[in-house]
Amino acid sequence: MYIIILIVFLLYILIFPEESVQAASLGLNLWYEKMLPTLLPFSILSYILIHSGLLDGFAKALHRILKHVFPISSAGIYPLIAGLLFGFPMGSKISAELVKEEKMTREEGQRLFCVCNNISPMFIGSFVLNDCLQRPDLRLPSYLILYAPLLILYMIQNRNQSFTSSIERNIKTDNSSNNLHKKATSMNFQIIDAGIMNGFETLAKLGGYIIMFAILAQMTMLLPISNPIIKCLLVGFTEITNGVSYTAKQTLEFELAYPMMMSYLAFGGLSGFAQTASMVKESQFSMIPYFFMKFFGTIVAFALAFLLVH
Secondary structure (H helix, E strand, C coil): CHHHHHHHHHHHHHHCHHHHHHHHHHHHHHHHHHHHHHHHHHHHHHHHHHHHCCCHHHHHHHHHHHCCCCCCCCCCHHHHHHHHHHCCCHHHHHHHHHHHCCCCCHHHHHHHCCCCCCCCHHHHHHHHHHHHCCCHHHHHHHHHHHHHHHHHHHHHHCCCCCCCCHHHHHHHHCCHHHHHHHHHHHCHHHHHHHHHHHHHHHHHHHHHHHHHHHHHHHHHHCCCCCCHHHHHHHHHHHCHHHHHHHHHHCCCCHHHHHHHHHHHHHHCHHHHHHHHHHHHCCCCCCHHHHHHHHHHHHHHHHHHHHHHHC
């Protein structure tokens, strides 16, 4: 199957070179204009904060409040907030790094990255609602449709769980948190250098995935399918940006186009799935729970968006 896919991919590039170059250019522009300036600084800072231990005190203080309403450890607060604010794959990347550094248990990381790896609200508000749909008034309802169901499901599934981070265990046992702070101060420039290299490596991987799936989305547009709804769904569930843009250009009613776009965003596309798998491969998180969580979010997002516009 892999060989067949690669051969078809190669044949498409050879037979349709202009379309391939155009799709790759669109993917590269998306990476350069949207993801690189947004995610690179945050990726570098995240690495420094995680590996230096500078975030531990703030996370512990915030955890005293959140632990009464949300089943999470102090270490899990950062990927949860970052994933919701800055979008995927930062939620999965930070969760995997915290597990690798043994600041968060693998069980919590497995459960948490399924809900904190979502589309950035900046992308939803600016590109989808403002540029494509010209409906900025739907920002708040759209955020609730995409984020609230997953968070509620996570709370229900883990209501009897009690997650504990290494930060809390260290404070209970000895003074290792002080030792960690001293170690972080003495290794400050090494951590910064490593964070910069880690950030560029991460964004380079994402750029490659975006370009490849942009070409794949372009391939789906050439399929001999006359039904525009089916074609929009194929493109949208392959790569979000192309799917949203392609759906917006079709003569579909807003009452149908909006729920379809919300379903693309909730699922994340095959491109987002591949990017996430790349970010968590070293932590060996299972992608099966992630898929089912995204599938649940997709169905709920379409239904809620459909009810909203009707």
